[in-house]
Amino acid sequence: MRGGKDRSTLMCLGIPGRVVETWLEHGILMGKVDFDGVSKRVCLAHVPAVKPGDYVVVHVGFALSQIDEVEAKRVFAFLERMEQLDELAVESADEPGGDGSGV
Amino acid sequence: MKYLDEYRDPVAAEKLVQAITRTATRPWTIMEVCGGQTHTIVKYGIDEMLPRGIDLVHGPGCPVCVTSLETIDRAHAIASRPDVVFCSFGDMLRVPGSRGDLLQLKSHGSQVRVVYSPLDAVQIAAANPDRQVVFFAIGFETTAPPNAMAVWLAAERRLTNFSVLVSHVLVPPAITAILEAPDNRVQAFLGPGHVCTVVGYEEYEPIAARHGVPIVITGFEPVDMLEGLLMAVTRLEQGRAGVDNAYGRVVRREGNPASRALIEEVFEVCDRKWRGVGTIPASGLRLRERYRSFDAELRFDVDAIETQESAVCISGEILRGVRKPRECPAFATTCTPMTPLGATMVSAEGACAAYYAYGRHLETAPVTLHGV
Numbered sequence: 001m002r003g004g005k006d007r008s009t010l011m012c013l014g015i016p017g018r019v020v021e022t023w024l025e026h027g028i029l030m031g032k033v034d035f036d037g038v039s040k041r042v043c044l045a046h047v048p049a050v051k052p053g054d055y056v057v058v059h060v061g062f063a064l065s066q067i068d069e070v071e072a073k074r075v076f077a078f079l080e081r082m083e084q085l086d087e088l089a090v091e092s093a094d095e096p097g098g099d100g101s102g103v
Numbered sequence: 104m105k106y107l108d109e110y111r112d113p114v115a116a117e118k119l120v121q122a123i124t125r126t127a128t129r130p131w132t133i134m135e136v137c138g139g140q141t142h143t144i145v146k147y148g149i150d151e152m153l154p155r156g157i158d159l160v161h162g163p164g165c166p167v168c169v170t171s172l173e174t175i176d177r178a179h180a181i182a183s184r185p186d187v188v189f190c191s192f193g194d195m196l197r198v199p200g201s202r203g204d205l206l207q208l209k210s211h212g213s214q215v216r217v218v219y220s221p222l223d224a225v226q227i228a229a230a231n232p233d234r235q236v237v238f239f240a241i242g243f244e245t246t247a248p249p250n251a252m253a254v255w256l257a258a259e260r261r262l263t264n265f266s267v268l269v270s271h272v273l274v275p276p277a278i279t280a281i282l283e284a285p286d287n288r289v290q291a292f293l294g295p296g297h298v299c300t301v302v303g304y305e306e307y308e309p310i311a312a313r314h315g316v317p318i319v320i321t322g323f324e325p326v327d328m329l330e331g332l333l334m335a336v337t338r339l340e341q342g343r344a345g346v347d348n349a350y351g352r353v354v355r356r357e358g359n360p361a362s363r364a365l366i367e368e369v370f371e372v373c374d375r376k377w378r379g380v381g382t383i384p385a386s387g388l389r390l391r392e393r394y395r396s397f398d399a400e401l402r403f404d405v406d407a408i409e410t411q412e413s414a415v416c417i418s419g420e421i422l423r424g425v426r427k428p429r430e431c432p433a434f435a436t437t438c439t440p441m442t443p444l445g446a447t448m449v450s451a452e453g454a455c456a457a458y459y460a461y462g463r464h465l466e467t468a469p470v471t472l473h474g475v
Binding site: 074 | 139142143146192193217218219220221222223245246248249252256259260297300301323324352353359361362365
């Protein structure tokens with residue numbers, strides 16, 4: 001998933017994704033969120049009621065609100081059209097090659 | 104119509120344009136605050152389908168753009184240190200400082216890493232105890248909760264090799280500064296939808312009342328923006344100041360209370376210098392005293408920084424809605440996204456970069472599709 005870093009994205013726009021699983025990490029609610037096939041580790045501490053299958057709006061790896069599925073899919077399609085999904089191409093620190101070993 | 108066929112709901116968009124055209128009897132100048140909204144306007148040509156006289160000007164809502172040159176230079180100085188792994192959102196890497204950009208440093212061997220999230224920078228710090236890991240914590244209210252969480256988590260985990268270079272900015276003080284400038288011509292604002300998801304819109308209510316302006320909290324899709332514009336024009340025509348929420352399916356008046364509490368726990372309000380605009384009182388966030396040990400500015404001694412901005416660039420006036428990109432002699436000539444001279448061209452989120460990206464510099468004159 002390297003590449004796509006030459007373009008910039010708009011930090012003010014959250015990206016909707018579907019919660020796949022949740023767990024506690026250092027006492028913080030974390031989860032795996034799927035963005036149309038791209039999986040990310042996301043902090044869910046501020047949307048404490050979410051369950052797997054729910055949709056959240058994520059800013060830089062942090063869920064700020066929960067939204068319904070219809071709204072999530074519509075916003076995702078809009079961001080695709082605006083070519084504003086490149087931040088998903090950046091590896092998370094817990095992904096292969098992204099765990100800090102390469103520094 | 105030039106752009107309407109690209110809309111998700113062209114019928115709704117057309118009806119909204121007609122309603123705005125029926126409602127507007129006089130010229131009005133309306134500013135959208137957020138860089139995402141600027142992109143929607145320029146990409147979908149919303150400004151060109153509005154009635155003549157409804158002038159959309161573009162606000163300062165691009166965090167990369169308004170990060171001061173001094174801060175960029177400070178980031179450069181810290182990232183140059185051999186013991187430092189400097190982590191940043193990708194958008195900041197190409198912003199030119201006085202001594203080059205972070206991408207050049209990376210190509211010369213410095214440890215500069217693009218991360219998806221500030222929490223990933225915390226992971227990198229935990230995995231590399233022998234390195235100093237610094238995260239470039241910039242942004243408006245939307246990135247404040249994740250950045251605050253990174254610091255809070257680093258404190259919980261007692262990580263002594265993690266710090267943040269903070270250059271956070273806030274929307275409401277910027278709106279106030281625009282309204283109080285003697286040459287202001289903005290009469291209404293489209294408020295930033297996702298910023299208000301976090302902090303709500305209570306803070307906008309006294310601003311609207313004090314300055315007698317409508318502020319309409321608005322989303323990012325074309326139909327959302329046309330709805331926001333119709334509400335703003337309606338209030339302007341009726342002479343009614345106040346705040347409306349046109350993005351109610353996402354934004355609540357109080358925002359997200361947990362996010363507000365975390366921002367309050369980690370950060371405090373401070374004066375902040377905005378690139379192109381200057382210092383705006385109480386317009387930024389910095390670490391509170393009890394988290395000050397995570398402040399990269401204090402951890403790394405950086406020499407006094409002197410910067411020189413372009414004399415030609417009019418980005419300050421563009422950020423305040425006084426002028427537009429095409430009024431600048433340098434726009435798309437000496438100033439392009441590859442050779443930016445100032446704030447509004449340095450990031451894709453800036454108004455000049457948006458005009459350039461969507462070919463506005465190739466058009467001879469604005470196209471008006473609807474007369475009043």
